[in-house]
Amino acid sequence: MNNFGVIKSLITGLESSQIEFKETTGQLERGMETICAFLNGEGGTVLFGVTDKGKVIGQDIADNTKRNIAEAINRLEPLAEVQLSYVAIPGSDKKVIALHVEDSRFERPFTYKGRPYYRVESMTTTMPQSIYNEFLMFRDGSKYRWELFENGDISLQDIDDNEVLKTVRLGIECGRLPENIGNNIPMILEKFGLIRNGILNHAAAILFANKELVEYPQCLLRLARFRGTDKMEFLDNQRIQGNIFKLLDAAMAFIFKHLSLSGKIEGLEREEQLTIPYKAVREGIINSLCHRQYRTIRGSVGIAIYDDRVEIENPGVFPPAWDLEKMKSEHRSEPQNPLIANVLYKRKLLESWGRGIILMIEECKKANLQEPEYKSEDGFIVLTFRYEPVAGQVTGQVTGQVMGQVTGQVRMLVSCLDRQELSVKEIMEVLSLKGRDNFLNGYLNPAMKDGFVEQTHPENSRHRNQKYRLTEKGRLLLSSISNISM
Numbered sequence: 001m002n003n004f005g006v007i008k009s010l011i012t013g014l015e016s017s018q019i020e021f022k023e024t025t026g027q028l029e030r031g032m033e034t035i036c037a038f039l040n041g042e043g044g045t046v047l048f049g050v051t052d053k054g055k056v057i058g059q060d061i062a063d064n065t066k067r068n069i070a071e072a073i074n075r076l077e078p079l080a081e082v083q084l085s086y087v088a089i090p091g092s093d094k095k096v097i098a099l100h101v102e103d104s105r106f107e108r109p110f111t112y113k114g115r116p117y118y119r120v121e122s123m124t125t126t127m128p129q130s131i132y133n134e135f136l137m138f139r140d141g142s143k144y145r146w147e148l149f150e151n152g153d154i155s156l157q158d159i160d161d162n163e164v165l166k167t168v169r170l171g172i173e174c175g176r177l178p179e180n181i182g183n184n185i186p187m188i189l190e191k192f193g194l195i196r197n198g199i200l201n202h203a204a205a206i207l208f209a210n211k212e213l214v215e216y217p218q219c220l221l222r223l224a225r226f227r228g229t230d231k232m233e234f235l236d237n238q239r240i241q242g243n244i245f246k247l248l249d250a251a252m253a254f255i256f257k258h259l260s261l262s263g264k265i266e267g268l269e270r271e272e273q274l275t276i277p278y279k280a281v282r283e284g285i286i287n288s289l290c291h292r293q294y295r296t297i298r299g300s301v302g303i304a305i306y307d308d309r310v311e312i313e314n315p316g317v318f319p320p321a322w323d324l325e326k327m328k329s330e331h332r333s334e335p336q337n338p339l340i341a342n343v344l345y346k347r348k349l350l351e352s353w354g355r356g357i358i359l360m361i362e363e364c365k366k367a368n369l370q371e372p373e374y375k376s377e378d379g380f381i382v383l384t385f386r387y388e389p390v391a392g393q394v395t396g397q398v399t400g401q402v403m404g405q406v407t408g409q410v411r412m413l414v415s416c417l418d419r420q421e422l423s424v425k426e427i428m429e430v431l432s433l434k435g436r437d438n439f440l441n442g443y444l445n446p447a448m449k450d451g452f453v454e455q456t457h458p459e460n461s462r463h464r465n466q467k468y469r470l471t472e473k474g475r476l477l478l479s480s481i482s483n484i485s486m
Helices: 004-010 025-039 063-074 129-139 161-173 185-191 202-208 244-258 278-290 324-328 338-346 356-366 397-405 408-417 424-430 436-449 472-485
Strands: 019-022 044-048 083-088 095-101 115-120 123-126 220-226 234-241 261-266 269-274 301-305 309-315 373-377 380-386 453-455 468-470
Touching: 004 044, 004 083, 004 095, 019 025, 025 044, 025 063, 025 095, 025 115, 025 123, 063 095, 115 129, 161 185, 161 202, 161 338, 202 244, 202 338, 220 244, 234 244, 244 278, 244 301, 244 472, 278 301, 278 309, 278 338, 278 356, 278 380, 408 424, 408 436, 408 453, 408 468, 408 472, 424 436, 436 453, 468 472
Parallel strands: 019 044, 220 301
Antiparallel strands: 044 095, 083 095, 115 123, 220 234, 261 269, 301 309, 309 380, 373 380, 453 468
């Protein structure tokens, strides 16, 4: 950077996330704080001898000036590579001092005089503790990842075998797991990285715990429907605890219960659509459960539904050096919890290439809704979907519509399936039914036609292991039945 032409090219614009101007080294301390911020970001340059308006004025360089700069650079921790240049101004005895650092993401967080700094657009500020901790965990590798910590107080008896095997089946069906993976639970968990030397880790419990383990109070989902656009009055309030799949099911049932359904004709079929596209809100919920910060035991995922929006919040911060614009563009995936994310990917609940936010944006655009909004505040990330309030909207109207459409036989079938996957023979045994044709015509076919039940192998209706399970709409009906019976 010894060429003055390079300096001129750097000051053609205003200060930014990667360039800052200082008139003299009398502002050396502030300049070094910015160098620290650049090291914690994507690199950048501080120029001494340039006004904040971008005018080159230069300064005299004395031995004392060079010594002060060298001492200041040595106060950066860890040791940083800072490119130092003294660039002569043509026709003047004065020089511009340039300090430049490259992207150093694998060494950060950096501190200057023991304090970390980061850059927010063109401003340097002290780094929040939460971001500093994220940098530390990223730098020091997996030994600080909470999901990897072992928990000797839980055992294989605390694991939901059916949920593990369901993950395997779905992974094989979508081609993300080999067909020869087998059905040995400990071996499957080992291949997922969830058990070592017979000891389960935190990720195993988050994914597959078969009960509400007292060791994991953060495995809580808060669900609320408010009247109007503020939190003054509850219309519905639930707290669900369990593994990640149970929480996802509960969240989607709550969404279906409280968001309006509308229908449109696609070809010869009527397609039911939510106020917010199903794929978009589901992706937002999955992201909140997968990428949240689990280390904080008092934090939990919350979903709040208002008359004009849905807010999904989870404990955590954005990945280091990310902003909203970067999230909205194509980007690499940097999961907070790689083990958990890997299992969700194998189950085809999560994509691996960082397209989740783009998918939500695309789905909302198709429905003529605003783009979803992300913000980070007080250690939480909040995702907001906005929509126009529906005139005369009644809470629970979806539930009423659903309950009014189905027969007692279909309700019995839905109650029987609950969270199970059963064959025709197994369902008939549970319901003490005889006569296959009567069962198909009175129970199963109507339930499938109305979208409450689906096959586990829809591509092959005669599959030898064909079973039946509830859809999201079926789980909504089940929730409605349960509420009424209570």
